[in-house]
């Protein structure tokens with residue numbers, strides 16, 4: 417496959433699920449990749465090195481290490497680590513800000529930030545508003561930036577096989593529509609933007625592969641498995657963290673946010689809906705579903 421950008425592309429979060437998917441997609445395009453990792457000796461970092469990915473050791477509280485890792489790159493992808501409490505939300509903003517500042521200092525020609533669906537509005541969800549703050553910082557940095565705003569990942573759905581039936585439980589009302597995307601597709605869209613093969617109109621794209629209610633999600637897994645399926649809506653109190661409760665309250669209102677399912681597919685036409693993702697991953701009730 418041919419690429420437009422031929423220079424090195426730096427990836428932060430390279431050993432994680434999103435960064436890993438971005439690197440997989442970049443390597444499929446035969447791009448040169450520099451992974452920014454905090455421990456180059458870690459198994460996951462070494463696995464990247466074995467695939468001819470260059471490793472750059474960084475610490476997010478060491479600006480010189482970030483600048484060195486970003487020097488001379490053609491494009492830069494970053495996400496921010498998961499936050500489970502308000503202190504971690506502050507850390508998330510601090511890391512995002514440090515990465516943007518380092519990219520600005522290194523005059524990186526194009527930055528792709530993996531944000532979150534709804535980051536263009538104040539949501540009251542602390543670990544979503546943090547991404548909004550990072551987007552704002554990126555917009556004022558003078559850098560050319562593309563925001564990819566992900567919805568929840570299909571990979572986190574965990575239906576169970578119970579007495580010959582697929583059961584999906586989420587702290588979400590039955591009639592709430594959950595928007596979702598596969599992590600692999602996040603990586604594919606990011607790679608096309610990083611490589612300059614595609615553009616995000618207006619500098620941001622919402623990543624939605626599908627939008628389904630809980631009963632429809634359960635039915636999609638059930639149809640694939642050839643088994644009956646049911647959905648059980650759980651109360652928000654099953655969630656341990658205030659942040660997650662705020663997030664699921666927000667998910668319950670997602671239907672109020674219009675979705676353009678064609679927007680991300682205009683960049684990557686092969687983006688999967690849930691049924692396609694289930695088939696693609698080879699998901700089966702016995703291998704991917706905890707049974708009881």
Ligand SMILES: NC(=O)c1ccc[n+]([C@@H]2O[C@H](COP(=O)([O-])OP(=O)(O)OC[C@H]3O[C@@H](n4cnc5c(N)ncnc54)[C@H](OP(=O)(O)O)[C@@H]3O)[C@@H](O)[C@H]2O)c1
Pocket residue numbers: 428429430431432433434435453454455460475476495496497498499511531532543566567568569570572
């Ligand atoms: N789960 C979902 O459905 C969903 C949907 C949309 C958006 N998101 C957002 O996605 C983000 C998480 O992405 P992910 O799932 O790819 O994360 P992940 O799999 O947990 O990976 C985290 C990555 O960040 C690196 N990292 C963490 N803290 C670091 C630090 N202080 N300095 C340097 N590197 C650090 C980790 O490196 P090490 O290997 O060294 O630990 C790892 O590479 C969160 O912001 C979350 O809100 C999640």
